[in-house]
Amino acid sequence: MNILVCISNVPDTTSKINFTDSDSKFDKNGVQFIINPNDEFGLTKAVWMKDSNNASVTVLTVGDSSAEAILRKCLAIGADKAIRIDCEAKDAYSVAKEIVSHCESVKYDLIICGRESIDYNGGLVPGLLAGYLNYNFVTNCVSLEIESEKAKCAREISGGTEYSECDLPLVIGAQKGLVEESDLIIPNMRGIMMARQKPLDVNKAQNINSRAIDKKFFKPDEKSEVKLVKSDELDKLIDLLENEAKVI
Amino acid sequence: MSVLVYSESENGKLKKSSFETASYGKALAEKLGSKLICVSFNCSDSELLNKYGADKIIHVGNSSLKEFTAKTYSHALSQVIEDEDVSVIILSSSADAKYLGAYLAGITDSSYLSNVVELPESLNPFIVRRSCFTNKAFSSTEINGGLKIISISSNSYGIKENNGDGIIVNLDLNEVSTTLKVSNVEKQSGKVTIADADIVVSAGRGLKGPENWHMIEELADVLGAATACSKPVSDMGWRPHSEHVGQTGKPVASNLYIAIGISGAIQHLAGINSSKVKVVINSDPEAPFFKAADYGVVGDAFDVIPALINKLKAR
Numbered sequence: 409m410n411i412l413v414c415i416s417n418v419p420d421t422t423s424k425i426n427f428t429d430s431d432s433k434f435d436k437n438g439v440q441f442i443i444n445p446n447d448e449f450g451l452t453k454a455v456w457m458k459d460s461n462n463a464s465v466t467v468l469t470v471g472d473s474s475a476e477a478i479l480r481k482c483l484a485i486g487a488d489k490a491i492r493i494d495c496e497a498k499d500a501y502s503v504a505k506e507i508v509s510h511c512e513s514v515k516y517d518l519i520i521c522g523r524e525s526i527d528y529n530g531g532l533v534p535g536l537l538a539g540y541l542n543y544n545f546v547t548n549c550v551s552l553e554i555e556s557e558k559a560k561c562a563r564e565i566s567g568g569t570e571y572s573e574c575d576l577p578l579v580i581g582a583q584k585g586l587v588e589e590s591d592l593i594i595p596n597m598r599g600i601m602m603a604r605q606k607p608l609d610v611n612k613a614q615n616i617n618s619r620a621i622d623k624k625f626f627k628p629d630e631k632s633e634v635k636l637v638k639s640d641e642l643d644k645l646i647d648l649l650e651n652e653a654k655v656i
Numbered sequence: 657m658s659v660l661v662y663s664e665s666e667n668g669k670l671k672k673s674s675f676e677t678a679s680y681g682k683a684l685a686e687k688l689g690s691k692l693i694c695v696s697f698n699c700s701d702s703e704l705l706n707k708y709g710a711d712k713i714i715h716v717g718n719s720s721l722k723e724f725t726a727k728t729y730s731h732a733l734s735q736v737i738e739d740e741d742v743s744v745i746i747l748s749s750s751a752d753a754k755y756l757g758a759y760l761a762g763i764t765d766s767s768y769l770s771n772v773v774e775l776p777e778s779l780n781p782f783i784v785r786r787s788c789f790t791n792k793a794f795s796s797t798e799i800n801g802g803l804k805i806i807s808i809s810s811n812s813y814g815i816k817e818n819n820g821d822g823i824i825v826n827l828d829l830n831e832v833s834t835t836l837k838v839s840n841v842e843k844q845s846g847k848v849t850i851a852d853a854d855i856v857v858s859a860g861r862g863l864k865g866p867e868n869w870h871m872i873e874e875l876a877d878v879l880g881a882a883t884a885c886s887k888p889v890s891d892m893g894w895r896p897h898s899e900h901v902g903q904t905g906k907p908v909a910s911n912l913y914i915a916i917g918i919s920g921a922i923q924h925l926a927g928i929n930s931s932k933v934k935v936v937i938n939s940d941p942e943a944p945f946f947k948a949a950d951y952g953v954v955g956d957a958f959d960v961i962p963a964l965i966n967k968l969k970a971r
Contacts, residue, residue, distance in 0.1 A: 419789075500768075501801075526790055529770075529771060532761070535726065539762015544835065547726075564898070567843050567849035568842045569842050569898075571838070573837055617800075619767040625793050625795050626794045631948065634949045634950065642964050645964070648951055655854075655933050
């Protein structure tokens with residue numbers, strides 16, 4: 409079975425968010441980039457499937473050469489092969505179209521993306537891939553078992569879980585639950601050494617025009633100071649929530 | 657040209673989010689000088705959308721659409737789009753709407769933007785504001801391309817009434833085939849879900865153990881709220897994973913978020929940032945959550961919560 413895991417290179421959660429070029433670009437200065445957490449849950453699942461489903465795992469990212477560090481980490485975690493499509497990741501549409509173009513030349517049975525990235529939180533790429541490729545699609549995926557070309561999936565829904573079955577090929581949007589945080593694989597020295605021998609191909613981009621262009625970024629207004637209420641004056645808290653905030 | 661709203665329903669009844677999307681759709685249609693069309697599937701009360709300004713209500717009753725799947729609903733919507741002259745499609749930010757939206761954008765080759773928080777600031781070019789970096793920033797984003805799809809953040813626009821006299825049109829669609837079959841849905845009944853709740857009561861390690869959650873549930877009951885928890889609490893198995901809110905858990909965009917015994921790690925804040933009003937109850941005055949809160953009580957949850965329940969009951 410051939411698995412593709414799409415990886416997004418995102419700023420670490422604790423990063424300070426700043427902008428440059430008259431607030432039109434994200435300021436990468438001093439920011440540490442990590443594998444998007446939802447993608448990492450998906451990658452871990454894919455690495456498990458090397459054993460359970462005799463799968464071959466390719467990781468792919470759309471980005472410039474600075475994204476190669478996280479691809480090497482994916483190889484150290486256990487992916488067999490990495491591909492970087494050489495262009496700046498501008499918006500979900502152009503990224504998805506680059507991946508679609510790759511998937512038209514190399515066939516995958518399963519494409520795993522994170523349900524959303526933690527930078528733009530759009531959650532668009534997995535659905536766009538499934539739509540353009542006409543593959544089955546399950547996002548917010550918390551369980552996946554594949555046996556003889558059939559997939560059994562669970563999707564987290566509002567207030568519960570939905571179970572479904574479908575044929576391959578399939579695109580999933582991975583999230584916590586597919587594997588747990590404690591299952592994440594920390595690369596060991598052997599993994600890191602082996603990663604150096606694994607192929608990391610750089611593919612030419614199609615240079616697709618983006619459809620969503622950030623014109624200007626804003627930060628939310630400074631928060632006003634918290635209003636503290638004494639623990640023996642809870643009537644005051646209820647009054648504030650009722651009459652000032654008007655939320656109860 | 658028309659603005660088309662996908663009006664979500666559950667068990668044959670419209671969801672609250674469908675009133676917000678209709679309100680937004682009406683305001684956008686007026687800006688564009690166009691009509692508002694609302695589409696619902698297997699829904700028995702779609703005439704309610706008239707209260708929010710619908711010019712036309714399309715009701716699709718089709719047994720193959722009984723169970724929601726992104727593929728069948730997207731293909732059904734794309735058939736409606738082919739018949740109507742649509743320029744913008746409006747979706748909510750529910751898990752189902754976001755599931756459907758990206759797939760629909762793929763099959764119709766549309767431009768899709770999610771997490772939109774306001775009406776467009778410009779129509780030509782089409783520029784809307786969306787939240788990004790887990791609500792640490794906003795971006796004014798230009799959307800190019802023909803058909804546009806936008807999903808609006810929950811509670812960002814609000815519900816606005818507007819007289820509509822939309823005729824209800826019943827539509828029969830071609831059946832959409834898919835090999836994806838929903839085999840089972842497990843859902844808690846009679847409980848407010850985190851996604852739909854106006855108020856969320858959330859608790860963390862400060863509660864000391866799962867046996868103490870009865871007071872969180874009681875407070876939630878009094879307020880008609882949903883219950884949630886922090887990541888360590890779900891990791892330790894004190895509460896189910898489905899209650900975990902935060903970056904890798906569920907997002908919260910309620911009107912009121914009450915955090916009890918949660919210190920306020922950045923990953924937690926990332927998930928609850930878009931809640932409007934935040935109340936923090938914590939015994940540690942140095943807890944970082946107080947910096948992100950609107951109202952705070954420094955005190956022991958075991959004293960404050962029972963007292964708060966009594967006072968709320970006595971109202």
